[in-house]
Amino acid sequence: MNQITQTAPTKEEAITVALQKLGVSKQEVTITVLDEGKKGFLGFGAKPAVVQVTVRINEEKVEEVHQPEVETLEVKDETEISPSTSNEVDNLEGTNHLAIEETINYINEIAKEMKIDDLEINQTKEGKFVYLQLNSKKAALLIGKRGQTLNALESLAQLVANKFSNSFIIIKLDVGNYREKRQESLEQLAERMADKAVRTGNKVEFEPMTSFERKIIHNALSVRVDIETYSVGTDPNRYLVIEPIK
Incomplete structure (x- = not known):
């Protein structure tokens, strides 16, 4: 291995880890910083630093590596090199x-x-x-x-x-298994709110939810013919509405 792409919380840590994995010193490599990274806030929005470390190879070593490869290719049949x-x-x-x-x-x-x-x-x-x-x-x-x-x-x-x-x-x-439990909870909530909308004759509004959670409620109520569902607003404050069909 003569090249490695390494991530770490900081650029310096990424370089250090890469050098350890390659078993070389900093003087023997070329370092390319692919991403400086950022700390973010309380860990959220943080991005790791990404560096690419390549071991420098001199011309004599290149010749030594290339020559056996040419000889090997000459003796391979078509199925081996196709x-x-x-x-x-x-x-x-x-x-x-x-x-x-x-x-x-x-x-x-x-x-x-x-x-x-x-x-x-x-x-x-x-x-x-x-x-x-x-x-x-x-x-x-x-x-x-x-x-x-x-x-x-x-x-x-x-x-x-x-x-x-x-x-x-x-x-x-x-x-x-939070996702599964959350889906079950939303499906049960959807049915209760749909029943409330039909019983009162008034539309029911949910709190803002992600598009995935709104979709769960839409799907749970898609078979009902006494109500309709639709979303209002823009993310991240977009919310779902259940309205009875009169």
């Missing part, structure tokens, strides 16, 4: 692996800023979706009021994944 889509797949898988690894590192850094020192992250992949299950005794801090902290963390994690992945992946975060 282009293969498997190489592209391997590259994509490697890129996705890096993206997931850097995303997990970033979440851990934010957790440290929040004074959470027992965070465990388990990952599962289903096609383009990468599910990261966060576990901690301080789960409430990770979730926040009505999931606001978790939603913000998921958005930041997606940005980090986009930075390192060349193929499309979607990062989904959860803490203690």
